[in-house]
Amino acid sequence: MTQRERIINALLDRGIVVDPDVLEHIIKRGGLDYLSEFIEKYGSHGFVSTEILDSEVKKEEKKPVEKSDMTKPEAYEHDWDLQILIDPNSLSSIKGTVDDFASLFQNRFKRLSTLLRRRPQFHSATDIKDLRDGPVAVIGMILDRRTTSTGKIIFTLEDPTGTVRCLYGGESFILNDEVIGVVGSYNSSRDIIYVDEITRPGISPVNRNRKISEPISVAIISDVHIGSKTFLKERWENFLKWLKSGKNGAEGIKYLIIGGDLVDGIGVYPNQERDLKVTDIFKQYEILASYINELPDYIKVIIIPGNHDIVRVAEPQPPLPKEIEKMFNGNATFLSNPTAISIHGYRFLIYHGASLNNLVELVPGISYENVGEAMKLLIDMRHLSPVYGEKVPLAPLPRDFLVIDTQPDVFITGHVHTFTYAKYKGIHLLNASTWQSQTLYQKMMNFKPDPGKVAILNLHTDRMTYREF
């Protein structure tokens, strides 16, 4: 419910009806915070017209302005504008049969091949069953791949009509299960395509004016890990204190996005209890809720789950369950992982990021130090978790929710506990920071996290900055 709706409901509860201009006046004066003062002054009128308001305001204007009115954060004055583009209820029912996995992959192929067909060289791509000797353009999913002793790649390409072997000696690295287009030459006697060029679905550079007129910002964090012994309580509380103050850069923040791993969970890895300060997962969420419920009511909090949270690990993950949701007040919105939302017209794609581990392991040149490169690859592949059967289980659904159909303006991940920002073809890429210091496991792996940083995207200037706590 928006602030506007809550104000109207509160007024109606007291039998008060107001002109639209009067409603604007209430919002400008502080919204819900101003409501009791407004009701005290005007409640006896029943219907508050602009004339009644004007006569009172004129009297008031002669008085000095109260200090508290001068310090209201800008974010108070604007309504939320949030649209959810992936229905969180559409991804919970799974049966898990082989057929369901087959339809998941068919759906992935269909949607990614449609994107590839928009490229001129694939307008009239050939079905594998119709291949003839000579130049060809084919779209397929990579079934298997191996590197030859001379450094070339041999792979099998599959489409709904058949499979074909391909030989490629170029620079591109390819992964199993990704959908690509190849241009090359088919030899029927050897039943092979000699590939000259590999093309990913990719994106066209985003070139639209996204700036909005209101001075509104979105704060972005991830991986809070409440309950862990290494949860950075003091830095977290300093961040919330700043957010609640509505000052020193926090005045425009109207949304807070949390990209999963809200809590450390239980039983996520062997002997995890040794690393836990709070061993009851419900208690962990209660602690988080007590923090979030203290935030000013003009801040909308958007929450998706991660692999430490209390939902299935298989992706896409449904939103946190109702028993957790009810611990939070109405300002928190619980969505799926991944999710796509529009905030004042900006399209946000938010994914916890489990597949980033796969890319670090499989793709040469990608490491935890340059996770932005992995995010670029996901954008080019138009898929959030391209490799099946590695570390990220997929839920067998008839639709592949990990396909990136619509180009985002902002792509957010977390999970790897680094902090990375890059701009790629006009898209803001952010791997959001964590609130957990180095764990024993990370120490063993010689991995240093980058905690306590809050990314702030100003929707008015289209600029991303950050603040460290």
Ligand SMILES: [Fe+2]
């Ligand atoms: Fe995490």
